[in-house]
Amino acid sequence: MSRAIYWFRNDLRLEDNEVLNKAVEENPEILPVYVFDESLLRGEQWGIERMGSHRLKFLLESLEDLKAHLQQLGSDLLIKVGDTVTVLNDIRKTYNCDVLYAQKASAYDEVQLEEKLSETINTKFIWGETLYHLNDLPYHLDELPDIFTQFRKSVEKKADVRKILEAPLQIHSSQGFDSEVPSMEDLGFEPVEEDDRSVIQFRGGAKAANDRLNYYLWDKELLGNYKQTRNGLIGGDYSSKFSPWLAHGCISPRQIYWQVKKFEKYVKKNSSTYWLVFELVWRDYFHFVAKKYSNQIYQRKGILGEDKIDWGSDKLFHLWRDGKTGEPFVDANMREMNATGFMSNRGRQNVASYLMHQMKIDWRLGAAYFEKMLIDYDPCSNYGNWIYIAGVGNDPRGGREFNIERQKQMYDPKGEYQELWAN
Numbered sequence: 001m002s003r004a005i006y007w008f009r010n011d012l013r014l015e016d017n018e019v020l021n022k023a024v025e026e027n028p029e030i031l032p033v034y035v036f037d038e039s040l041l042r043g044e045q046w047g048i049e050r051m052g053s054h055r056l057k058f059l060l061e062s063l064e065d066l067k068a069h070l071q072q073l074g075s076d077l078l079i080k081v082g083d084t085v086t087v088l089n090d091i092r093k094t095y096n097c098d099v100l101y102a103q104k105a106s107a108y109d110e111v112q113l114e115e116k117l118s119e120t121i122n123t124k125f126i127w128g129e130t131l132y133h134l135n136d137l138p139y140h141l142d143e144l145p146d147i148f149t150q151f152r153k154s155v156e157k158k159a160d161v162r163k164i165l166e167a168p169l170q171i172h173s174s175q176g177f178d179s180e181v182p183s184m185e186d187l188g189f190e191p192v193e194e195d196d197r198s199v200i201q202f203r204g205g206a207k208a209a210n211d212r213l214n215y216y217l218w219d220k221e222l223l224g225n226y227k228q229t230r231n232g233l234i235g236g237d238y239s240s241k242f243s244p245w246l247a248h249g250c251i252s253p254r255q256i257y258w259q260v261k262k263f264e265k266y267v268k269k270n271s272s273t274y275w276l277v278f279e280l281v282w283r284d285y286f287h288f289v290a291k292k293y294s295n296q297i298y299q300r301k302g303i304l305g306e307d308k309i310d311w312g313s314d315k316l317f318h319l320w321r322d323g324k325t326g327e328p329f330v331d332a333n334m335r336e337m338n339a340t341g342f343m344s345n346r347g348r349q350n351v352a353s354y355l356m357h358q359m360k361i362d363w364r365l366g367a368a369y370f371e372k373m374l375i376d377y378d379p380c381s382n383y384g385n386w387i388y389i390a391g392v393g394n395d396p397r398g399g400r401e402f403n404i405e406r407q408k409q410m411y412d413p414k415g416e417y418q419e420l421w422a423n
C-alpha cells in the first residue's frame with residue numbers, strides 16, 4: 001500500500017492544485033502536512049525578524065480554512081513546528097510513507113530545502129506558482145529575457161494559460177492524527193489588533209480569497225476601472241488586494257485569470273481587464289527571474305553584479321522603519337504597513353526609493369523589513385521589486401528614483417492619505 005506525504009507550502013488550497021491532484025491520483029493514501037519552520041518563525045536577518053504578526057495571523061487563518069476543507073473531503077491536516085527536513089523525515093518514518101509530494105518553489109532558500117529533502121525522501125516536486133506554467137515558456141529558463149516587456153510579449157504571443165483543475169472529490173487518509181492549528185500565543189506571538197483604517201480586514205484562506213474575487217469582479221465590477229484606480233492609496237476598492245491570497249496560494253493566478261476572461265465575456269473587456277492580467281504577468285516574471293538568478297536577487301549588487309548607489313550608513317534606518325523620517329508621505333506609508341501589514345504598490349515604490357536613493361541605506365534592510373511586515377510577502381515579488389528600484393535588477397532604465405513631492409501632488413493632492421496616517 002502506497003502512502004504519500006502531501007507537504008503544503010505556499011499552495012494552501014485544494015482547487016487548481018496540480019501536484020495535489022497528482023498525489024491523490026497516484027496514491028491510495030495521503031497524509032497532508034504543514035510545517036512551521038523554526039528558521040522562519042524565529043529567524044532574523046540584519047537583526048530583523050523574518051515573520052511578523054500580521055502575516056502569521058493570515059497564515060493561521062489560511063490553515064484553519066484548509067484544514068476544514070480537507071476534513072470535508074475525508075482527510076485532515078497534520079501541523080508541526082520544527083526544522084522542516086527533520087519533521088518531514090520523522091513523519092515519513094512514523095507513518096510509513098513512501099513518497100513526498102509538494103509544489104515546486106522558485107526562490108533560492110525554498111529550492112535548497114527541496115534539494116535537502118530529496119537526499120533522504122523520495123520526492124515529487126511539481127510546478128504550480130505561476131499563471132504561465134514553467135514548461136509552457138517559449139524558451140528555456142536560461143534564455144528568459146532580462147526585460148519584462150520582452151517576456152510579456154513572448155508569453156502573450158506564444159504561450160497559453162492552462163485551464164484550472166477541480167479539487168479532488170475525496171482525499172483518503174486512514175491514519176488517525178490529531179492536530180490543531182496553533183494560536184498566535186502558542187507560537188510565541190502577540191495577537192494582532194485590527195486597525196479600522198486598514199484598506200480591508202484581510203482574512204486568510206481559500207474561501208476568503210474567492211469572496212474577495214467575487215466582490216471585486218462580480219458584486220462591484222471594480223475590475224472594469226482597475227487601470228484608472230490602481231494607483232490609489234485609501235480603502236478597499238482601488239486595487240484588487242489579491243496579493244496576500246496569491247502569496248499563500250489560497251488562490252492561484254489561473255483561477256483569477258479565468259474569472260477575468262469570464263468578466264470580459266459577460267460584463268466588459270477593456271484596458272483595465274487587460275491590466276490586471278498584465279500585473280499577474282509581472283508576478284510571473286519575478287518568479288522566473290528568481291528561479292533563473294537564484295540567490296543573486298538577495299545580494300546588494302543584484303543580478304547585474306554592480307552597485308548603482310553610493311551607499312551611506314544604516315544608522316537612521318529606524319526612522320524609516322518607524323515612519324518617523326519627517327517626510328509625511330513616506331511616514332504615512334510605513335505607518336500603514338506597521339499597523340496593518342499592507343501598503344499600496346504606489347506606497348511601496350516611494351518608500352523603497354526614499355530609503356535607498358535619499359537615505360542611501362542598503363536596500364536589503366528595507367527588503368528584510370518588508371519580509372517581516374507584509375502579509376503578502378513573496379520572496380520573488382519582494383526582492384524582484386527591490387532590486388528593480390535599486391537599478392540592479394530588471395529595469396532597462398537602470399533603477400527608479402521617485403520624486404516624492406511630485407508623487408504626493410499626483411496621488412495625494414489633498415493630503416488625505418497623509419492625514420489618515422498622521423499618527
Ligand SMILES: Cc1cc2nc3c(=O)[nH]c(=O)nc-3n(C[C@H](O)[C@H](O)[C@H](O)COP(=O)(O)OP(=O)(O)OC[C@H]3O[C@@H](n4cnc5c(N)ncnc54)[C@H](O)[C@@H]3O)c2cc1C
Pocket residue numbers: 230239240241242243244246247276279280282283286343344345346348349352370374376377378379381382383385386
Ligand atoms: C518594493 C516593493 C516590494 C513588493 N513586495 C511584494 C511582495 O512581497 N509580495 C507581493 O505580492 N507583491 C509585492 N510587491 C508588488 C505590489 O506592490 C503588490 O503585489 C500589490 O501592491 C498588491 O496589491 P494588490 O493585490 O491590490 O495589487 P493589484 O494592483 O490589484 O495587482 C494584482 C496582482 O498583480 C500582482 N502584482 C501587481 N503589481 C506587482 C508588482 N509590481 N510585482 C509583482 N506582482 C505584482 C500581485 O500579485 C497583485 O495581487 C512589491 C512592490 C514593491 C515596489
